[in-house]
Amino acid sequence: MNPKEINVPLPLPPDQPPVVPLPLEALPEPLSAFVADVAERQQCPPDYVAVTALCALSAVVGNKIRVCPKQHDNWAIVPNLWGAVVGGPASSKSPAMGAAMAPLKDMERAAWRVYEQEKADFEAALKLATIEEKQAQDNAKRLNKKGDKEGALEALKSVDKPEEPTRQRLIVNDATIEKLGELLNENPNGLLLVRDELAGWLSKLSGEEGQGDRAFYLECYDGDGRYTFDRIGRGTVDIESTTLAIIGGIQPARIAPLIRGATRGTDDDGLIQRVQLAVWPDIPSRFKWHDVPPDKDIYKAYADCFHRLASLPREGKRARFNDEAQPLFIEWMEELQAEARSGDLHPVIAAHLVKMPKTIAALSLIFELIESGETSISAKSLAMALELADYLRSHSERLYSIVSNSAIKAAKLLLKRKDKLPSPFTTRQIQQKGWSGLSDKYEVSDALTVLLDHHQIRLEAVPNTGGRPSTRFHWTTEAK
Numbered sequence: 001m002n003p004k005e006i007n008v009p010l011p012l013p014p015d016q017p018p019v020v021p022l023p024l025e026a027l028p029e030p031l032s033a034f035v036a037d038v039a040e041r042q043q044c045p046p047d048y049v050a051v052t053a054l055c056a057l058s059a060v061v062g063n064k065i066r067v068c069p070k071q072h073d074n075w076a077i078v079p080n081l082w083g084a085v086v087g088g089p090a091s092s093k094s095p096a097m098g099a100a101m102a103p104l105k106d107m108e109r110a111a112w113r114v115y116e117q118e119k120a121d122f123e124a125a126l127k128l129a130t131i132e133e134k135q136a137q138d139n140a141k142r143l144n145k146k147g148d149k150e151g152a153l154e155a156l157k158s159v160d161k162p163e164e165p166t167r168q169r170l171i172v173n174d175a176t177i178e179k180l181g182e183l184l185n186e187n188p189n190g191l192l193l194v195r196d197e198l199a200g201w202l203s204k205l206s207g208e209e210g211q212g213d214r215a216f217y218l219e220c221y222d223g224d225g226r227y228t229f230d231r232i233g234r235g236t237v238d239i240e241s242t243t244l245a246i247i248g249g250i251q252p253a254r255i256a257p258l259i260r261g262a263t264r265g266t267d268d269d270g271l272i273q274r275v276q277l278a279v280w281p282d283i284p285s286r287f288k289w290h291d292v293p294p295d296k297d298i299y300k301a302y303a304d305c306f307h308r309l310a311s312l313p314r315e316g317k318r319a320r321f322n323d324e325a326q327p328l329f330i331e332w333m334e335e336l337q338a339e340a341r342s343g344d345l346h347p348v349i350a351a352h353l354v355k356m357p358k359t360i361a362a363l364s365l366i367f368e369l370i371e372s373g374e375t376s377i378s379a380k381s382l383a384m385a386l387e388l389a390d391y392l393r394s395h396s397e398r399l400y401s402i403v404s405n406s407a408i409k410a411a412k413l414l415l416k417r418k419d420k421l422p423s424p425f426t427t428r429q430i431q432q433k434g435w436s437g438l439s440d441k442y443e444v445s446d447a448l449t450v451l452l453d454h455h456q457i458r459l460e461a462v463p464n465t466g467g468r469p470s471t472r473f474h475w476t477t478e479a480k
Helices: 029-042 046-061 093-145 149-157 177-186 199-206 208-222 252-264 296-310 325-340 347-353 356-371 379-404 406-416 427-433 441-453
Strands: 065-067 082-086 191-195 227-231 235-239 244-250 277-279 317-321 457-462 470-475
Touching: 029 046, 029 093, 029 296, 046 082, 046 093, 046 191, 046 244, 046 277, 046 296, 046 356, 065 356, 082 093, 082 252, 093 149, 093 191, 093 244, 093 296, 177 191, 177 208, 177 227, 177 235, 199 208, 199 244, 199 252, 208 244, 244 252, 252 379, 277 379, 296 356, 317 325, 317 356, 325 347, 325 356, 325 379, 347 379, 356 379, 406 441, 427 441, 441 457
Parallel strands: 065 317, 082 244, 082 277, 191 244
Antiparallel strands: 227 235, 457 470
């Protein structure tokens, strides 16, 4: 017997594709041990800790070393990474990010203390220079009266004014692009933008007034360009090095409009696809109380990674794959490009894939620097990065499914709230509820189509005198 004839309700399919769990073995030992320790103590997804750590480490490397994926070509990649941790308000995003950021924050506090002492020394030296300048001016006046203009000029030039110190910054949270440009000039190796909630930043860039900011941040992703601001009041500001790593948290509902903008072509300049380390893990339904002190040795080994990378000289070095790693990268990239150019993928996903080579090259370099401190990238470091590539791709597919599977999600919402609707009900009655994801006729129509296809509802055409028949929907008797 045909199932359609007996009208048996069918379960709705998942509205989110599955994701690959974080492969801890794809991280260097100091990172994997730290990630596992924090995840267990805080009962948070290890993904949040790992992605934050990788973005923070990429900011420490900055543009000191560039990766050249080809042996002879001059294609060079700055290994700064953009990431996002996606989850609801109870997913422990902020504590996980805070733990991973701890070494970087400690380094910035230490730099602030140095700056405070240098500033005090500067102010004392400036007072002395002011006294010396006054004396030099008096001396220049006497010499000038005597007709010794050259001597007067030399007297004025003899005062050495102290150079004002600049505070070393590693982290920025909220700055205008003009101020961010100044901070990048003062910290030419690059910075890490940290936003506890990325939604506000991304939404601002999506608005009409944020297009100038958006262009600047797009330049910062490449990390190797120059940028010039021309502003009344500030004048002309040249940023010599636009290197910026980014990490932040965001809720699924807040990122959905941005994904829709990218897929529908209103915001399709590749900004979202640049957030390559975006993870949206499953949150365990069970919380287990865990109260043990952090492992000091594990934290020290993790913090040492930051200090070692921070101590690397800024000499313009180039890193390349060694003889074993190069064929692996070529094979992976050729397969990736073939898939991206096949025409079988949504353009947004294809655009995401073609940005992955920078991500893999950056991760490979960071892993090699942690493991050996060398700039010849081994097959082991590349293999770890490629394992993360499969993991990250599964999370990107879940992220982009916000749009493609929104109809299934809306259908589930209707099914969950069936008791809040009359029986039978109409499309208009659903729209009047104002439920998120069911606020316009297209969303409602898509959701009803899913429910009809799965026999959760049946359609009734009601004759209408003098016009087209109206449509009503009944819940199937067996629907739950």
